[in-house]
Amino acid sequence: MFGKGKAPFEALVRKLERLAELNDEDRQALTSLPFTIETIGEDGLLIRAGEEKHHCGVLLEGYACRSKSLGSGGRQIFSFHFPGDILDVEHILLPQADHDIEAATDVSVAWVPSADLRKLTQERPAVADALWRDCLIDASVFREWVLNVGKRDPRSRVSHMLCEFATRREAAGLGKPQGAELPISHQQISDATGLTPVQVNRMLHLLVAAGIIADDGQRLKIMNSDALREIAAFDPAYLHALAA
């Protein structure tokens, strides 16, 4: 059931303003989109590969991730998402989901009818530009993740993933990387880096021993952001406007 109410799209508008020059009418059109809100607990499935979707999810609170799984159970996460992100902008034009989208933490999502978003992109060129850029940056992130999983050594790989998470979190207005608390589990890091949980634990232990992160088993805290970026050789250029 969709309704109109106070649109919870401030973070989305803020993000799209980084991607294209929006005017007042663009902003008004975005905040007037119909929506329904759903809250889902950590590890809950927001979208399942294969299902047909006629709505797009705007992440309002919490963190989400996209992944694909093998029949044998192995899972590869290939992106994390932050408040203000449209989790599945492809469903504006491609209704069949080709991957899973899961709640990495407890999340709140606003579901917007794909047809309304499509109409908006046809009527508001600046919004269309912003969403197109968002898709292109998604593609850039996926390229970087292929490089990360395929070619970086385990310590750099984990460090790079943490740097990106902290950088995108900052761009979403959630605070600086230095001192950032990242609610990512060892299992999620394992699935995002292609390393086993044992290897991930070893790499985190090395980073803790060097005073670069703290790890209480539930969440990681970045204690030395500069050192983490140095280990990862992190260059945020691939994030384009999504880097803070």
Added chain:
Amino acid sequence: MSISFQAVRLDTSLGDDEAVLAFRCGRLLAVLSRLGPIHGDSAGKWYVEILFSQAINHPRTPFSSLDELEEWIADNAEQQ
């Protein structure tokens, strides 16, 4: 199927240096390390560092004992 083990030390600074070479019919099948205290509940378990068989997927979780590893190999390995 005959699995035999030879104790070795790994050249690592991570504390997981106690290890065994696992041989099947006299040929090196895998290198396993015994997980140290940094691994919490998994400390003391055996983790497959390298597996040379192309017929078995790398197990992502460690084994409680070398007997458990042998059972797992018997269940998963194609006879070569």
